[in-house]
Amino acid sequence: MDRPSGGPENRPTGTVSGSxxxxxxxxxxxxxxxxxxxxxxxxxxxxxxxxxxLKSVTLVAFGAGGLVVCAACVWWGLTRRGLGRVLAFAAAVIAPVAVLVLYALVGLLWVVIVTVALWAVAVSAGGAALGVDIQPARTPEFRIATPRRPFLIMNPRSGGGKVGRFGLAAKAEALGAEVLLLDPAHPQDVVPLARRAVDEGADLLGVAGGDGTQALVAGVAAEHGMPYMVISAGTRNHFALDLGLDRDDPSTCLDALSDGIELRVDLGFIGDRPFVNNASFGAYAAVVQSPAYRNDKVHTTLQLLPDLLTHQSGPRLTVRATDVAIEGPQAVLVSNNPYRMGDQAGMGRRERLDSGVLGVLGVKVDNAAQAAGLLRGQHAGGLTALTAHELVVDADEPEIPVGVDGEALILPTPVHCRIEPGALRVRVPRHRPGVPRTKRPVNWRRLVKLAAGGSHSPDDTPPTA
Structure with a gap:
């Protein structure tokens, strides 16, 4: 893959984004x-x-106990069927309600509400004090020549019909792009379509569609070292989100054709198949394989989870990355760059797409106590979070279900995952919303120093994997 040469059309713009x-x-x-x-x-x-x-100790203990009981009951509900499930879910609702009723009976509910509100103010103010850490650094931008023969593949059904609703095909053609509209009635393999376009002289590939289609065409672009363009016409558009594109109006992504810059981002691979977001193994991957899942997601999930979570069905997984092994997890998520950990607002987002490592998240819960332990968040014993350049997912079965960027697949074991740093040249509009801000966990030690009048450097806290 060619790297930026530093020439007038291939040099950093000087706007390395981030605060x-x-x-x-x-x-x-x-x-x-x-x-x-x-x-x-x-x-x-x-x-x-x-x-x-002295009742404050009791209040805190009852509150924590209510959360623990709730989490344990949810686990019991997910691993049982029939009356046992109904009773478990009912108890999960009753437990926190009972705690609130107890607070009210002793006349201290208002104390709890005020205390919680003050803690919320403290966390919010602490986040504002460390606000320069909130905006993640973005990938360096490079000037590149305007494409002469861009080729765009568009899925009219993706995102509930965004291609037609926003007039994407006509707007792209007006900007000089060749557009291929997929026929929903006759599914096509987009990989040979993209390769044929390259053979016929296309100098940019792009997709208006879901992340699964995005990944396949991105793999062709990376294979030929040519620019790739994302048009946020899918349903969730996670890749577009982390590129800082406008997900509400996909037509703005077309600005990249006339006024664009280039980002060099990583590309994940599961075997030889590329992925831009993640590959999931275990319970979720097995559930989405069910033919009934599309028509009745909730019922199908609740029907299959008891056996999957208790290892009565499905493969028993083993994940090996460098010198770390995760034995028997119920769920594993391998992502193209790590997802944010530590704050709920940042979950599902990646601070960087060019860190050069995979994010690995494994969940192993074998009983209600471990389920309750998940309340500790990233410090939970049943949760393993790490990064790796490559890893292997093996199982006690010759084939396992895998969800790759939302696509349900069956792959032979062992499954090899790796990342190719900087493999993908992504062309994006020069002006775009940017990656949403996500707060880091409040560092109280640094807050003490700052409150006492000390200096604050945004670089003294390493990013959380």
Whole structure:
């Protein structure tokens, strides 16, 4: 694959996106936000102790116990059928309600509400104080020549008909692109279509469709070292989200044809098949293989999960990456660059698409106690998160179900996954919304330093894998 040469059309634009370069701007505001965070924490403790006294310990214990019981009951509900499932799910609802009723009976519900609200203020203010860490660094941008013969594949059914609703084909043709509209009644393999376009002189490939189709055509573009363009006409558009594209109006992605820049991003491979987002193994992959899943997702999932989660059916997986092994996980997610961990708002997003490593997330829960332990988040014992350049997923069966960018596949074991750093040249509009901000977990030690008047550097916290 060709690398940017540094010439007038292939050099960094100087707009390495991200706010890590903001340095100490807004230091005074950050210090006051840090102080507000600690005032809120102190206020929360004072309210709890002043109005609840020794009962505060009991309040906290009952609250934590309610969450633990709820999580355990959800596990029981997912691993049982019939009356046992109904009772378990009912208990999962009753447990937190019972805690709130207890708080109300002892006249301390308002204390709990105020305390929780103050903690929320503390976390929000703490995040604002460390705000320069919120915006992730983005991939360097390169100037490249305008394509002369772009070739775009469009799926009219994708995203509920976005291609037609936004007039994407006509707009692309007006910008000089050749457009191939797929026929929903006659499914076609997009890989030979893309390769034929390259043989006929196309100098850019692009797709308006789902992430599964995006990945296949992206693989052809990477194979030939040519630019690739994403048009966010799919249903979820996770790849477009992490590229900073506009998912609400896919027609804006066409601006890349006339006023575009290039990003060099990584491409994941499962065997020889490329993926732009992730490959999933285990329970979810097995569920989506069921013929009944498309017509009745909820019922099919609840019907299959008990046996899958308790290893009564489905393959028993083993994941090996470098010197780490995960034995018997119920679910494994391998992603093209790691997903955010540590805050719910950032889940499902990737800070970088050019880190050069796969993200690996394995979940192994064998009982209700371990299910409750998942409340600890990324520190849970049943949760394994790591990064790797390559890994192997093996099983006690010759073939296993795999979900690759939303496509349900059956692959022979062992399954090899790897990442090709910088393999994909993605052409995007020069002006685009950008990657959504996601907050890092509040670092209270750094907040103490900041509140006391110390300096704050956005680079002293490593990214979380």
């Amino acid at each position: 890590r370069a903001t340095g100490a701007r807004g230091t005074a505001a950050q210090r006051w936000s840090a102080r507000l965070a600690f005032v809120a924490v102190i206020a929360a403790v004072v309210v709890l102790l002043l109005f609840a006294g």
